[in-house]
């Protein structure tokens with residue numbers, strides 16, 4: 001299925017799911033983030049776009065459609081914070097030998113000077129190249145002279161250097177990026193019955209207003225004893241809620257019959273860095289727009 005066919009398929013699936021959840025005669029798709037409804041032609045004019053969860057640049061799948069306004073707000077801010085964070089983690093893994101292949105920019109500090117370098121890890125062997133284009137020529141010459149001096153004087157042993165990857169990310173935005181990933185994953189899995197429930201309103205509001213703090217304590221540190229990288233958990237104990245594990249973080253979302261003050265409960269019960277274990281029903285992340293609750297209810 002190509003991109004256009006996939007968009008059309010998601011539109012049709014979303015439109016038939018929406019008819020089961022709200023009273024509406026026309027075929028419309030509702031953006032899960034802003035709740036605006038769109039007709040089919042919104043696909044042709046590029047107003048409804050494929051939404052990847054997690055972001056496409058970190059290997060996410062296209063799981064739903066969102067409107068271009070919601071997609072671009074998050075693309076420039078929260079999604080890019082997630083991408084930059086993953087790049088930084090990758091660089092750290094490459095330098096410490098946990099990742100066999102990597103390419104990226106870094107700075108190399110040695111002998112009191114820092115220059116820009118390309119850091120390349122190819123099947124575990126590291127190479128560091130200082131390209132002319134991204135360096136001050138005088139610094140580069142001074143650096144070469146210093147290296148030559150070390151070489152000629154035979155002083156290589158014990159010379160210390162520092163490699164710093166050129167990747168910075170906004171931690172708070174990257175967490176809201178994870179919140180959005182969890183929200184889209186749950187939309188694809190459960191459907192409109194879940195995301196249009198009023199308990200999910202603060203989540204939508206937080207994704208749209210990413211600069212303000214709408215909710216707190218929506219993420220917890222994943223239990224390191226659990227090997228599965230990703231899952232959805234319909235938590236039964238100690239509280240009724242949804243957990244979406246995204247690698248090292250676990251995002252907690254309200255469940256339909258769960259407590260109204262979920263985040264207050266979490267902030268009182270858990271410290272930020274405390275790994276949390278849940279009891280409940282575990283599901284794999286969806287691979288497509290499934291909307292299980294919408295279609296389950298009417299059959």
Ligand SMILES: [Zn+2]
Pocket residue numbers: 031032033034035036066067068069070071
């Ligand atoms: Zn929208």
